[in-house]
Amino acid sequence: MNSTKTSGTPVTQEHESTQRRVILRSPTHRFQSKRFQSRRKPLAQWIRHRASICLLLFFLFSCFSTYARQSDVLQPETLASLKFQQNLNSILPLDLMFQDESGHSIHFRDCLHDKPAILVFGYYECPMLCTAVLNGLLNGLNDLKRTVGKDFDLVFVSIDPGETPHLAAAKRASYLRHYDRPGSESGWHFLTGEQLSIAQLSKAAGFPYAYEAASKQYAHPAGILVLTPEGRISKYLFGVSYSPSELNDALAAASKKQISSPIQDLLMLCFHYNPITGKYGATIMALVRVFGLLTLSGIAALIFKAARRKEPSLTTNTRSTLEARKQEMPAP
Numbered sequence: 001m002n003s004t005k006t007s008g009t010p011v012t013q014e015h016e017s018t019q020r021r022v023i024l025r026s027p028t029h030r031f032q033s034k035r036f037q038s039r040r041k042p043l044a045q046w047i048r049h050r051a052s053i054c055l056l057l058f059f060l061f062s063c064f065s066t067y068a069r070q071s072d073v074l075q076p077e078t079l080a081s082l083k084f085q086q087n088l089n090s091i092l093p094l095d096l097m098f099q100d101e102s103g104h105s106i107h108f109r110d111c112l113h114d115k116p117a118i119l120v121f122g123y124y125e126c127p128m129l130c131t132a133v134l135n136g137l138l139n140g141l142n143d144l145k146r147t148v149g150k151d152f153d154l155v156f157v158s159i160d161p162g163e164t165p166h167l168a169a170a171k172r173a174s175y176l177r178h179y180d181r182p183g184s185e186s187g188w189h190f191l192t193g194e195q196l197s198i199a200q201l202s203k204a205a206g207f208p209y210a211y212e213a214a215s216k217q218y219a220h221p222a223g224i225l226v227l228t229p230e231g232r233i234s235k236y237l238f239g240v241s242y243s244p245s246e247l248n249d250a251l252a253a254a255s256k257k258q259i260s261s262p263i264q265d266l267l268m269l270c271f272h273y274n275p276i277t278g279k280y281g282a283t284i285m286a287l288v289r290v291f292g293l294l295t296l297s298g299i300a301a302l303i304f305k306a307a308r309r310k311e312p313s314l315t316t317n318t319r320s321t322l323e324a325r326k327q328e329m330p331a332p
Helices: 002-024 027-038 043-071 077-079 127-140 163-178 194-204 242-253 274-306 315-326
Strands: 097-099 105-107 117-122 153-158 188-191 211-214 217-221 223-227 233-238
Touching: 002 043, 002 223, 027 127, 077 194, 117 127, 117 242, 127 153, 153 194, 163 188, 223 242, 233 242
Parallel strands: 117 153, 153 188
Antiparallel strands: 097 105, 117 223, 211 217, 223 233
């Protein structure tokens, strides 16, 4: 009797533990777990749905911002019109006020000391051809027998009214270090000024320019002007390279108050792209934007579709299998 009771107790406990394991691992519990998880599906679907909408709105906003910025971009037609107007024999407005590299207010005539002068337009923080124009001019001046300050003056006028004499002084000091001729300091004039003075002088000189807000750059032609001692335009030199012989001939003619003939236009802009290829660049960029918009729209549509897709419900065969396993379970 004792052995029976002793042996019976473990059997009952083993049977109960086995039954609990069967119940815990039964398909019914898995089914109930799926039902519990299905209650969380609306929240997950709501999150995915809202995320897809937000992503789509972000893409649309980005595209709208891109096209809104087009109004701040200079068009190829505008860039193509930015070329020198050769106002030969025109006298420049000498009474315009500017500031020199020391911050002193001066008239433009104060830069002309009864000698011919080379006039250069640009701006000191230019990331493009302005520096190339000055470097090309400096290379030609270093091989020229004539000396700045002694035989002629050099005047650089910033077209950016926001630039300061401090920038002008830094640029002037940089080029004086590379032009090692004692006594030439008095002939280097780097000016800044207000918008009205800049616009009047550049218009009289036939130097057009335009500001692009998108890139924060000025577009303008590349070249220099040679002036007579009285401030008349004697010659235009285009490009970024000026040979010593070319500079010498132009200065010699200007010192004699001679006016050269117009030269062939050279379309070279100080800007982030050339208007000659601007039309093709604009077309390519338009195509890139269109394909990019289509790609982003497709991605947003796939996300939206995936968010709305419902999870597949239990099939009839799955329900039958669960019911059969439930019936096979031993009674508690």
